[in-house]
Amino acid sequence: MRTRLIASLAAVGFAIVSFAPSAVAAPKSYTAAQVAKHASASSCWTIVGKGVYDVTKYVARHPGGSSAIKSMCGKNGSAMFSSQHAGARSPARTLASYRIGKLRA
Numbered sequence: 001m002r003t004r005l006i007a008s009l010a011a012v013g014f015a016i017v018s019f020a021p022s023a024v025a026a027p028k029s030y031t032a033a034q035v036a037k038h039a040s041a042s043s044c045w046t047i048v049g050k051g052v053y054d055v056t057k058y059v060a061r062h063p064g065g066s067s068a069i070k071s072m073c074g075k076n077g078s079a080m081f082s083s084q085h086a087g088a089r090s091p092a093r094t095l096a097s098y099r100i101g102k103l104r105a
Contacts, residue, residue, distance in 0.1 A: 027101055028101035028102075029102050030045075030100075030104060031103075032047065032076065035074060035103075037074070038056075038073065038074055039074025040073060040074075041056070043056055043073075044069065044072070045073070046074070046075060046076070047075070047076040047077060047078065048077050048078050048081045049078055050103050051095075051102055052099070052102060052103055053095060055069055055098050058098060068080075
């Protein structure tokens with residue numbers, strides 16, 4: 001029955017489209033050694049908590065000055081971020097927008 005219906009619809013000009021479930025990509029993960037390769041203002045990645053962030057575009061925009069961000073490039077910046085922002089929502093939201101993956105042990 002389904003085959004006849006599809007053939008009938010195709011005969012009158014309906015496009016038959018097959019929808020396969022899309023594969024959900026696994027989140028990217030990076031090692032600390034990979035993050036360490038991005039230790040400059042022109043390529044600045046940092047680790048905060050279990051996340052990896054590419055903050056290159058934020059270096060010049062940081063309200064506290066670029067040096068605060070540059071000091072985190074290529075490093076685990078968890079302690080620095082926490083000491084400056086201690087649970088504040090706005091910095092956490094901003095940081096989240098730069099997340100590129102998670103830290104792999």
